[in-house]
Amino acid sequence: MTATSVIGLQWGDEAKGKIVDLLTAEHDVVVRYLGGNNAGHTVIFDGETYKLSLLPAGILHSHVVSVIATGVVINPKAFLTELAGIVERRGEVPPERLQISDRAHVIFPYHTAEEAAFEKARGGDAIGTTMRGIGTCYRDKAGRTHAIRMGDLTHPDRLRRRLEEVVPQKNRAIASLDDEFTPFSVDEIFEEYCGYADQLRPYVTDTTAFLHRSINEGRRLLFEGAQGCLLDIDHGTFPYVTSSNSSGCGIHSGSGVSERVINRMIGIVKAYTTRVGGGPFPTELDNEIGQHIREVGREYGTVTGRPRRCGWFDAVATGYGARLSGVDCIAVMLVDVLDGLDEIQVCEAYDFNGVRTTDFPSHVEDLAQMKPIYRTLPGWKTDITGIRKRADLPENAMRYVDTISELVGYPVEIISVGPDRAQTILD
Ligand code: GDP
Ligand code: IMO
Ligand code: MG
Numbered sequence: 001m002t003a004t005s006v007i008g009l010q011w012g013d014e015a016k017g018k019i020v021d022l023l024t025a026e027h028d029v030v031v032r033y034l035g036g037n038n039a040g041h042t043v044i045f046d047g048e049t050y051k052l053s054l055l056p057a058g059i060l061h062s063h064v065v066s067v068i069a070t071g072v073v074i075n076p077k078a079f080l081t082e083l084a085g086i087v088e089r090r091g092e093v094p095p096e097r098l099q100i101s102d103r104a105h106v107i108f109p110y111h112t113a114e115e116a117a118f119e120k121a122r123g124g125d126a127i128g129t130t131m132r133g134i135g136t137c138y139r140d141k142a143g144r145t146h147a148i149r150m151g152d153l154t155h156p157d158r159l160r161r162r163l164e165e166v167v168p169q170k171n172r173a174i175a176s177l178d179d180e181f182t183p184f185s186v187d188e189i190f191e192e193y194c195g196y197a198d199q200l201r202p203y204v205t206d207t208t209a210f211l212h213r214s215i216n217e218g219r220r221l222l223f224e225g226a227q228g229c230l231l232d233i234d235h236g237t238f239p240y241v242t243s244s245n246s247s248g249c250g251i252h253s254g255s256g257v258s259e260r261v262i263n264r265m266i267g268i269v270k271a272y273t274t275r276v277g278g279g280p281f282p283t284e285l286d287n288e289i290g291q292h293i294r295e296v297g298r299e300y301g302t303v304t305g306r307p308r309r310c311g312w313f314d315a316v317a318t319g320y321g322a323r324l325s326g327v328d329c330i331a332v333m334l335v336d337v338l339d340g341l342d343e344i345q346v347c348e349a350y351d352f353n354g355v356r357t358t359d360f361p362s363h364v365e366d367l368a369q370m371k372p373i374y375r376t377l378p379g380w381k382t383d384i385t386g387i388r389k390r391a392d393l394p395e396n397a398m399r400y401v402d403t404i405s406e407l408v409g410y411p412v413e414i415i416s417v418g419p420d421r422a423q424t425i426l427d
Helices: 016-024 076-090 109-125 134-143 156-175 186-203 207-216 250-255 288-296 315-325 395-408
Strands: 003-008 029-032 041-045 048-052 065-068 098-101 221-224 264-270 273-275 309-311 329-333 343-352 355-357 371-378 412-416
Touching (some): 003 016, 016 041, 016 221, 016 264, 016 329, 016 412, 029 207, 065 207, 076 186, 098 186, 098 207, 109 156, 156 186, 207 221, 207 250, 264 315, 288 309, 315 395, 329 395, 395 412
Parallel strands (some): 003 264, 264 329, 329 412
Antiparallel strands (some): 041 048, 273 309, 343 371
């Protein structure tokens, strides 16, 4: 039994895509199990850049079956556009190589309209979502009465019946929040989504049954996490989170596969911290060092293009994410981004009203009060992007990685020194 999972331990964008791509060579099935087109995973090899959002990174490898499992929320238009882009660059993707769960929930235009109205109503305290209708679709999933699943979409009679129930209610709800709102038409949505359904039908299947069969047949599964532990709806920095279980807790519910089959759980961490959207961020660097990290690390969102907020590595937050997910080891990414710095700080604990703590707080009001207690380490001031072996890393770079390992509490198995697949230290 070989199954691996790749989980972001911070606030997303830890470079999960790069590690999933790297590990795909030794797996047969790659599974996306949560989130939707709020994710942006960049994969670079042979000088080619691929930006994946809803499709698992496995799609770039022809030996692999890519699965979009039950916990994902699917915008059919975004899916088809992304797939067309991949087909253009990498050739046809037959349905045997790409499966979408018939239990996955579908994003409709009213989800984005509702989200825009909700975010506007919060004003300066907006969550800062990606505006892709992710949270409002998950809200309907939990609420049940307005939910429409992929298996409904692919049956026109079921879709029509559901839209006739849901759309008039959505129109009334959104009109009460937004005076300038133009109501949605059942006929227009039905026609548009029937067109998508015709193209999607070959890919839609019972992915849970497929995954269970795959395990019995000895196929090697790779679970591709999206977002990160601190964005988890239950365990993250609520309400500045995404609307699903983006820590390791979500693998089982999102895929229908017990996490007991996973024998290697890899936590992905950035050598510093970034965050997109609102919410407290104790180690944020709102200064020229933060700006330096943003420029060198090209820290601008893949999905929305927003500048990512940058700060020092936070071992309290990351250690919490690692324990939550139950990782076996960690991969430290983007270490090269720190190449030019004289000194580097790592947050090893928080000061909460004069008391030292390494517990991550339950409430953002408390997180906002946490003052980082830093350990200062010397920089290495050397370009490490060409290094391929641990033994060749500058002493101070290795010391920095070892400090992350010590403070987070897990061994470091992978060190990444550049965006390309080849720029990875595995030994
Ligand atoms: P994901 O959402 O976790 O897959 O991460 P993203 O793809 O959104 O963001 C990570 C970014 O860092 C991407 O632009 C990657 O190409 C890039 N990247 C990955 N690893 C490294 C690295 O070791 N060094 C540098 N400089 N960039 C990296
Ligand atoms: P990947 O998979 C970073 C953030 C948004 C916002 C919050 C809620 O690339 O790591 P949502 O649209 O999900 O309701 O937004 O979550 N967010 C991410 N931040 N990386 C991501 O994905 C994210 N997906 C959502 O910026 O703060
Ligand atoms: Mg990303």
